[in-house]
Amino acid sequence: MKNILINSIILMLFSVNLIAQTKEEKKQKKEDYKNVAYEATKSLIDSGSYLFNASFVNGGMSLATNTNRFIVKEGEVDIDLPFFGSARGDGGYNSNPRIAYKGVPDKYDVEYIDKKRRSIIKIGIRSSNERHDITLTVGSSGQTTVKVISSSRSSINYSGYLKPFKE
Numbered sequence: 001m002k003n004i005l006i007n008s009i010i011l012m013l014f015s016v017n018l019i020a021q022t023k024e025e026k027k028q029k030k031e032d033y034k035n036v037a038y039e040a041t042k043s044l045i046d047s048g049s050y051l052f053n054a055s056f057v058n059g060g061m062s063l064a065t066n067t068n069r070f071i072v073k074e075g076e077v078d079i080d081l082p083f084f085g086s087a088r089g090d091g092g093y094n095s096n097p098r099i100a101y102k103g104v105p106d107k108y109d110v111e112y113i114d115k116k117r118r119s120i121i122k123i124g125i126r127s128s129n130e131r132h133d134i135t136l137t138v139g140s141s142g143q144t145t146v147k148v149i150s151s152s153r154s155s156i157n158y159s160g161y162l163k164p165f166k167e
């Protein structure tokens with residue numbers, strides 16, 4: 001009876017070991033998941049209809065209570081993001097508390113860096129008195145950082161996620 005119990009325990013230990021994944025299998029599964037997520041993100045960007053949902057500005061200040069909008073749809077952009085910083089020229093400090101634009105951008109370029117599973121979208125817009133160069137750096141699963149460089153304001157960074165745009 002004792003031998004049967006010991007043999008059963010040994011058999012269970014070996015069978016669990018045989019069923020468990022190896023480190024290489026776990027690593028490959030993780031890589032496959034990242035590749036699928038990256039391809040889905042690329043498809044979203046290629047669709048030309050997506051939404052950037054900003055969660056934080058300048059690395060830590062939450063935008064949970066601030067309304068923000070960054071929509072790309074059918075060759076147009078609709079941007080309304082809060083701005084915290086200083087303006088150069090006539091504006092002074094925080095003279096316009098928003099970065100707002102709606103229309104066709106002057107520049108829209110997409111670059112895919114497959115090796116790093118990263119996408120870079122560059123958008124150039126010009127309003128009546130200001131120019132903005134916007135760079136979206138999109139990770140494999142949609143995590144996004146947005147850097148806005150303005151002709152008359154200090155630069156600002158947002159972080160959040162890229163999502164499909166739904167009316």
